[in-house]
Amino acid sequence: MMWKWLHPYANPETSYHFAGKILPWCSRLAFIFLSIGIVWALLFAPADYQQGDTFRIFYLHVPAAMLSMGIYLGMAIAALSSLVWQLKLADASAAAMAPIGATFTFIALVTGAAWGKPMWGTWWIWDARLTSELILLFLYLGVIALHNAFEDKSLAGKAAGILALVGVINLPVIKYSVEWWNTLHQGATVSKIGQPSMTADMFWPFLICFIGFSLLVTALICVRFRTEILNRNSMRPWVRELVMQEENTHAV
Amino acid sequence: MTQLSYRAAFSLIVKRDLMIAFRHRDDIVNPLLFFIIVVSLFPLGVGPESTTLSRIAPGIIWVAALLSTLLSLDRLFKSDHADGSLEQMLLSPHPVFILVIAKIFAHWLLTGLPLILIAPLLAVLLHLHESSYGALMLTLLLGTPVLSLLGAIGVALTVGIKKGGVLLSLLVLPLYIPVLIFATSAIDTAAMNLPYNGQLAIIAAIFFGSLTLAPFAVSAALKVSTN
Numbered sequence: 001m002m003w004k005w006l007h008p009y010a011n012p013e014t015s016y017h018f019a020g021k022i023l024p025w026c027s028r029l030a031f032i033f034l035s036i037g038i039v040w041a042l043l044f045a046p047a048d049y050q051q052g053d054t055f056r057i058f059y060l061h062v063p064a065a066m067l068s069m070g071i072y073l074g075m076a077i078a079a080l081s082s083l084v085w086q087l088k089l090a091d092a093s094a095a096a097m098a099p100i101g102a103t104f105t106f107i108a109l110v111t112g113a114a115w116g117k118p119m120w121g122t123w124w125i126w127d128a129r130l131t132s133e134l135i136l137l138f139l140y141l142g143v144i145a146l147h148n149a150f151e152d153k154s155l156a157g158k159a160a161g162i163l164a165l166v167g168v169i170n171l172p173v174i175k176y177s178v179e180w181w182n183t184l185h186q187g188a189t190v191s192k193i194g195q196p197s198m199t200a201d202m203f204w205p206f207l208i209c210f211i212g213f214s215l216l217v218t219a220l221i222c223v224r225f226r227t228e229i230l231n232r233n234s235m236r237p238w239v240r241e242l243v244m245q246e247e248n249t250h251a252v
Numbered sequence: 253m254t255q256l257s258y259r260a261a262f263s264l265i266v267k268r269d270l271m272i273a274f275r276h277r278d279d280i281v282n283p284l285l286f287f288i289i290v291v292s293l294f295p296l297g298v299g300p301e302s303t304t305l306s307r308i309a310p311g312i313i314w315v316a317a318l319l320s321t322l323l324s325l326d327r328l329f330k331s332d333h334a335d336g337s338l339e340q341m342l343l344s345p346h347p348v349f350i351l352v353i354a355k356i357f358a359h360w361l362l363t364g365l366p367l368i369l370i371a372p373l374l375a376v377l378l379h380l381h382e383s384s385y386g387a388l389m390l391t392l393l394l395g396t397p398v399l400s401l402l403g404a405i406g407v408a409l410t411v412g413i414k415k416g417g418v419l420l421s422l423l424v425l426p427l428y429i430p431v432l433i434f435a436t437s438a439i440d441t442a443a444m445n446l447p448y449n450g451q452l453a454i455i456a457a458i459f460f461g462s463l464t465l466a467p468f469a470v471s472a473a474l475k476v477s478t479n
Contacts, residue, residue: 142423146410162409
């Protein structure tokens with residue numbers, strides 16, 4: 001019965017218009033949530049008793065880090081459904097997610113470095129979490145590079161999907177191995193800052209920021225998904241009609 | 253025409269790959285030479301003090317092993333793809349699993365095994381701690397097949413692309429990280445005369461995990477690449 005509800009969206013045209021319909025909602029809500037969340041987090045949330053105001057980068061860093069992993073998982077699920085059920089649009093959505101995920105991983109790394117400098121006194125340490133985030137970035141870049149290397153985009157989607165699935169099986173192994181490696185090699189270095197168990201007035205702005213960023217990611221994925229669909233169907237009549245309409249409205 | 257048994261098909265492919273390799277001996281020797289040269293560059297780069305060298309020896313040997321395996325991976329499917337024999341093998345009635353395992357096994361015999369045999373010599377050059385030799389050999393024995401197995405996924409994905417060489421390293425090297433970590437930590441632990449069974453057990457687990465799962469990924473990737 002779920003299929004009955006889903007199967008119209010196997011048609012690229014329907015999905016294109018569906019993504020177009022939810023896009024403005026997502027971007028508006030993201031704008032509202034993010035402006036409330038960021039103003040609250042940066043101006044009104046209480047400063048940390050230990051870290052002072054530097055801790056406020058937390059409101060950007062943690063959502064980015066959580067989303068970087070979430071998007072990889074989403075990409076792998078899309079890749080799996082494209083391999084198992086041969087859904088061509090699942091390929092397109094996986095391709096749409098990869099660069100966004102890579103960007104959020106990069107944001108998490110950069111904000112982490114900016115946070116680490118005043119707190120730990122160094123831009124980078126080979127801490128387990130930092131290292132596994134860096135490796136996640138490498139995995140993303142591999143998927144993007146493989147996707148770009150193929151001329152034929154439907155082949156590219158399949159190949160990148162296989163790589164994403166191999167990566168998602170490997171991620172836990174990499175994560176645990178890196179954690180173990182760190183504890184084995186460096187017994188007593190900069191100890192991880194114990195996350196302060198958050199009070200409510202710190203937690204709410206964080207939650208709003210997180211929802212805002214998730215909506216932003218959804219909106220961005222919608223934009224890229226629509227572009228992917230147009231790229232793959234550029235010879236179809238409905239795409240030509242769409243282009244004609246666009247041209248007409250611009251001409252008027 | 254009689255149907256070949258799985259075992260016969262397996263040994264046939266292994267024999268064929270070995271024969272082709274022995275006719276082009278450079279293909280076997282060159283990655284090995286690369287391995288030796290890379291290892292010998294490190295003492296020139298970091299200085300000849302034996303304490304420093306013995307401290308970083310496990311890492312050097314393993315990283316060099318990763319890189320030389322990476323260089324040799326091309327041979328796995330590239331020429332078969334170029335002359336069309338890969339497609340014929342995929343069309344044969346035998347499961348692709350058998351074909352893939354056989355080709356990876358042949359690749360390991362031609363690159364992993366020579367690497368293991370030459371490694372103790374290089375360990376001497378790097379003043380590796382005496383009690384670490386056993387760990388070095390065991391980790392290489394368990395770890396190099398993993399390198400061939402995971403590398404095969406990368407080659408299978410890139411075999412249809414013209415300039416796949418750099419791309420291949422981008423895809424495969426992040427996947428090698430767990431093996432590198434556990435192997436070097438086993439060798440370091442052995443240098444301190446501590447038991448390293450834990451690390452070996454994990455490398456063995458990674459080996460069996462990739463032995464069972466990687467061929468499926470490789471065959472899916474080959475089907476995409478040959479299209």
